[in-house]
Structure formats: C-alpha cells, structure tokens
Amino acid sequence: MNKIEKKNQEVKSVLDPKTLIKLTDIKKQYGKKVVLHDINLEINEGDRIGVIGPNGGGKSTLSEIIAGIRQPTSGKVEKRDNLVLGIQFQESKYPLGITVIDMIKYYLETFSIQMKESELIELMRIYQILGFKNKFISSLSGGQQQRINILLGLIHNPDLVIFDEVSTGLDIEVRSQILDFIKERVVKTNKSLVLVTHMMSEIEELCNKFIYIHRGEIREAGTVDEIVKKYGSVHNYT
Numbered sequence: 001m002n003k004i005e006k007k008n009q010e011v012k013s014v015l016d017p018k019t020l021i022k023l024t025d026i027k028k029q030y031g032k033k034v035v036l037h038d039i040n041l042e043i044n045e046g047d048r049i050g051v052i053g054p055n056g057g058g059k060s061t062l063s064e065i066i067a068g069i070r071q072p073t074s075g076k077v078e079k080r081d082n083l084v085l086g087i088q089f090q091e092s093k094y095p096l097g098i099t100v101i102d103m104i105k106y107y108l109e110t111f112s113i114q115m116k117e118s119e120l121i122e123l124m125r126i127y128q129i130l131g132f133k134n135k136f137i138s139s140l141s142g143g144q145q146q147r148i149n150i151l152l153g154l155i156h157n158p159d160l161v162i163f164d165e166v167s168t169g170l171d172i173e174v175r176s177q178i179l180d181f182i183k184e185r186v187v188k189t190n191k192s193l194v195l196v197t198h199m200m201s202e203i204e205e206l207c208n209k210f211i212y213i214h215r216g217e218i219r220e221a222g223t224v225d226e227i228v229k230k231y232g233s234v235h236n237y238t
C-alpha cells in the first residue's frame with residue numbers, strides 16, 4: 001500500500017450499517033452569502049424526514065446536497081456504498097427528443113426492472129400521463145413533467161427518495177393518488193424519504209421525523225409523534 005492509499009484508508013470513516021447518508025458540519029455559500037451552516041444530519045434506514053421551514057431557509061439547497069447534485073462549500077457527505085436514490089426536483093431536465101414512454105422504459109432497463117405492459121399502462125393511467133406517452137417530455141406542461149419526475153423517482157424502488165415540493169402543479173385528485181403511491185412504495189416497504197414541503201398534511205401522511213430549517217440552521221428536529229404529542233397535531237406546529 002502506498003502512502004496516499006494508506007492516508008485515504010485512515011480518513012474514510014465507517015458508516016453505521018443502518019445509515020444511508022451522513023452529513024457532518026455542512027456549510028454552503030453562494031458567493032458571500034452563507035445559506036447553510038453547521039448542518040449535521042444522519043438519514044437512517046426507515047427514516048422519512050419532512051424538511052420544513054420558511055422560504056429561503058435553505059431546504060432545497062440541503063436536499064440537493066443530500067442528493068449529491070450540489071456540493072457543500074465545506075463539511076463531509078458520506079453515503080452508503082451502492083445506495084440507490086430516487087430524486088424529484090422541480091427543475092429536472094430530460095434530453096430533448098425523448099418521449100415519455102422511452103424515458104420510462106430506459107429507467108426500467110437501467111435498473112433491470114421487469115414490468116408487464118399491463119402494469120406499465122396502469123401506472124401511466126394513475127399518473128395521468130397515458131394520453132401523451134408518445135410525446136416528447138420537453139413539450140409537456142410543468143404539471144405533466146412533475147408527474148413524470150415523481151414516477152421516475154419511484155419506479156426503480158430506490159433505498160432513499162428525495163422529493164422537493166412534490167405536490168406543486170398537481171390537481172387534488174392526482175395528488176391524492178400519487179401520495180397513495182408514495183405510501184405504497186416508500187412507507188409500507190420501510191424505505192427512506194427526504195420530503196421538502198410546506199404542507200404539514202404531507203408530513204403527517206408520509207413522514208416519521210422532521211427537521212425545521214431557519215436561516216440555514218436546523219433549529220428543531222424530532223419525531224412526528226413528538227410534535228403531535230406536544231402540539232396536538234402536526235398542523236399546529238410552526
């Protein structure tokens with residue numbers, strides 16, 4: 001073993017087997033503006049963490065750092081090896097000229113998921129995207145693309161799902177079907193979730209933990225049961 005390999009081995013800490021992602025002393029600056037500081041957070045198997053707090057507090061930046069699509073200015077992000085993520089962000093972009101059905105099939109193939117044609121059709125019906133399965137994703141409306149983002153965030157049964165404002169652009173009926181689908185795929189199977197939301201009802205329906213972020217700091221963290229005990233309902237928090 002050469003000197004560099006030995007040093008890397010010493011630096012690499014061993015994650016607890018139950019831990020999917022661990023953030024240590026995370027700080028994020030955009031230019032001179034510090035938007036996250038002193039963030040320490042562990043996401044363990046079965047944790048479904050609702051991320052709440054006022055606008056501009058740093059929720060999306062934090063979820064992007066967890067997802068690995070944004071780098072912190074300093075601090076350490078450790079991930080379990082071979083962790084499969086499902087990610088939905090408002091600004092998800094797809095290659096120009098790819099159709100809805102081709103994109104879904106690409107995911108199924110990439111993750112070696114066997115799905116019967118009838119199941120696929122039922123899934124597209126639930127997500128109300130069946131009618132435009134042969135259209136280019138880039139030509140669809142924001143709400144239609146949002147439904148595709150969510151579907152693609154869940155279709156490969158990821159270990160950790162990261163959703164940012166999942167309900168935006170969905171009408172009430174589709175929203176409730178999609179929340180049911182998340183319950184089926186994430187809650188019942190004890191997968192992990194990071195859910196950035198302004199809707200306390202989503203925290204109550206989908207999460208077992210929460211963090212409250214204000215001005216780039218985690219000001220409060222705990223279990224959803226604790227909030228309910230303390231405030232009578234999740235809706236009375238904040």
Ligand SMILES: Nc1ncnc2c1ncn2[C@@H]1O[C@H](COP(=O)(O)OP(=O)(O)OP(=O)(O)O)[C@@H](O)[C@H]1O
Nearest residue numbers: 030031033035053054055056057058059060061062
């Ligand atoms: N790419 C960027 N470049 C510069 N500043 C940014 C960038 N992204 C976010 N910010 C700023 O960082 C701060 C935190 O933004 P962020 O979107 O993470 O907060 P948020 O809690 O998710 O807000 P919201 O609830 O409004 O979505 C805000 O002041 C925002 O203007």
